[in-house]
Amino acid sequence: MKYICNTILIFILITSVVYSEVKKQSQIEKTPVSTTILNKKFYSKIIKTPHIRRDVYLDKILNSIIQGRGYVESVDNLERYQRKYRIIITDSESMSLKIKLFIFTDNEEYHKILKKGDLFEFHGQFVIYTPISSDRNSYILDVILKEGDIVVK
Numbered sequence: 209m210k211y212i213c214n215t216i217l218i219f220i221l222i223t224s225v226v227y228s229e230v231k232k233q234s235q236i237e238k239t240p241v242s243t244t245i246l247n248k249k250f251y252s253k254i255i256k257t258p259h260i261r262r263d264v265y266l267d268k269i270l271n272s273i274i275q276g277r278g279y280v281e282s283v284d285n286l287e288r289y290q291r292k293y294r295i296i297i298t299d300s301e302s303m304s305l306k307i308k309l310f311i312f313t314d315n316e317e318y319h320k321i322l323k324k325g326d327l328f329e330f331h332g333q334f335v336i337y338t339p340i341s342s343d344r345n346s347y348i349l350d351v352i353l354k355e356g357d358i359v360v361k
Contacts (some may be wrong), residue, residue: 232281242270244334246276253304262344266337276301277329277359283322288312289335289352293319297328306346313353327359343361 244250257265278297286294291312299307311330322328332351340346 243273245275246299247301248303251301253276255304259344261333263339263356269334272334274334275331277327280322280324280326280328283325284319285318291352295322295328308348309351310348311351318356328356329359330356
């Protein structure tokens with residue numbers, strides 16, 4: 209009898225722990241993911257941030273979703289982040305900052321259709337940034353592409 213009571217008690221404890229974890233996970237999945245838009249407002253905020261604190265500002269949005277647009281410089285077969293292709297674009301809104309975006313994708317269509325000078329709009333996960341200059345006026349941003357489109361003028 210004592211064995212059965214202990215077994216039931218352990219079953220109830222395990223069930224309650226599993227239930228609470230499932231409930232937490234479902235709440236996390238329902239939490240809306242905010243998107244940072246790389247526009248003049250975003251870049252003006254970075255420009256107003258002291259040079260020494262710009263990396264801290266970018267750290268806050270790492271691994272989040274970003275959206276922006278820029279002009280294609282090249283598309284190549286550099287594999288990174290388990291993606292086959294890299295699209296290099298220069299941000300069209302970055303004002304006095306020099307921002308290059310390395311956008312990684314598996315979609316071969318981008319490799320075939322994008323040409324130098326095309327205006328490309330993208331939406332993807334911001335993975336890492338690399339300061340190019342010590343004064344923090346130039347950066348490379350790595351992005352894993354979720355969606356992208358050529359902007360037709």
